[in-house]
Amino acid sequence: MDLGPYLLFASLEGLVHAAVLSLIALGLSLVFGVMRIVNVAHGEFFMLGAILAWWISGFVFGSPAIGFLLALIIAPLIAGVIAMSSDWLILKHLKYDPEATIIATIGILYIIQQAVLMTFGPDARPVEQPFNYRLDLYWFGFSAYKFFVVFSAIILLFSVWLVMAKTKFGLILRATQLDSETAQAFGIPISTVYSLVFGVGAAIAAVAAVLIVPIQQAHYLMGGEPLLLAFIVVIIGGLGSLRGTVAAAVLIGMSDGIISVFFSPNLAKIIATLFVVIVLLIKPNGLFGSEKT
Amino acid sequence: MLEVSNLSTYYSNIKILKDISFTVQRGEVLCLLGRNGAGKTTTLKSIMGLVDKVEGNINFNNERISKISAHLVPKKGIGYVPQGRRLFSELTVEENLEIGLLTRKNGEQTINKVLEMFPRLNERLKQVSGTLSGGEQQMLALARALCIEPTLLLLDEPTEGLQPSMISLIRKSVLELKKQGVAILLVEQRVEAILSIADKIIVIENGAIVFSSTAQKIKNNPKKLYRFIGV
Ligand SMILES: Nc1ncnc2c1ncn2[C@@H]1O[C@H](COP(=O)(O)OP(=O)(O)O)[C@@H](O)[C@H]1O
């Protein structure tokens, strides 16, 4: 391939990365924005989504599309319910103290990881693509399923924005984010809101996992790297900013994809981490974060 | 209507309020005076359920509210104007009022009534509330609390940092609400701002009530009050 088509190919791969990454980071950013806690277990909800997708699709015979669709609905639900339970059982009792919740979510990380290891074993698990169609892009063929991943991510991001900006539930979330004490004084049950947000954050990560697992395989240790990248995205985009999160995910996902194709995945991570250091030095609140701390 | 009896409030095991008791009746204005740090805000927060731990009793319309979750308190008809306004500053005027309406089933009538009271807000519904002037922000904080259609209104230093014209507007609104039968618990630092509208006055110092009297008695003999607030 010539450089031009090769760059196009790398960009398309990067776009798929970016789409999945923006979903994962969106969940992390939502949780941090509303609850002011750093969820270290976020990557495990992503992993859980992927493993569940494999497990669910194993029950379905016939077209892989049916198993995939089922997984797309059920896996995020289960991940969400597990997240909500851990909120009720653990985080709530720590009163969402910023430091204590970091330690607690590290604990949740290991519990989920080891539970998955003991239940489903250490092997990498493939999930069949719901449809197998290659688009002919003149210089090379490109999986139509990957376009579907990008498209689905855009739809989901747009829906979340719509809910946040235009619905009463979104208004309640934004008010809780701005001043939880005053929100309570106007009748908002913030512990219910927190539980829901924690569940939705995990469910969004699980959706991202179900989307990517036909390309990537499910494995009980797969949560670490997306967590790191999601942190990078959220720091660059500005914690709690939806727009910033998406913009930073596109930036990091694309460069990660392109650098991985041309050089090596490790170099991509090194550059992304360097980028975080530079952003933190120049704009500590992130590129899109508000000025106040 | 509101009965606070032997209220003690703790912040992380430090006793901030000590054995506070008072009542507020329908259409009555009770003023809470005291220096910075005396415990005025903590008293209001205790009523709203926003503190770590309380002992004693807070009854509202003969129902104990000191043990219920904070988010259920406004549903009983208690409106709160916090110190420093505490608007949702990145939300618009309209959205702030919508938050005020959350506890109500049919807010349409309420919001019209409230906006009639504050026409300046009606002209600025789409403006981000953090960009309003200080006086407008206080109006919005009051309007947001009135969206609850409160029968008891808690006001924490509503005239703090406002121009005289705004202070008289706030005072007028308070008197109007009093006339409608709303019970009002008003926290102030300046006596002169409230002496004319108060029915009863309480002074707290270090979390305890050190003086309590009716406005009538104080008018006849103001020296006693002034001793406590150091005028
Ligand atoms: N969240 C809190 N945690 C611990 N102590 C507090 C808290 N809020 C207020 N206090 C303390 O309680 C006392 C009373 O404060 P406050 O009720 O705000 O006084 P006032 O409103 O009369 O100025 C002060 O000594 C203050 O330091």
Ligand SMILES: [Mg+2]
């Ligand atoms: Mg105060």
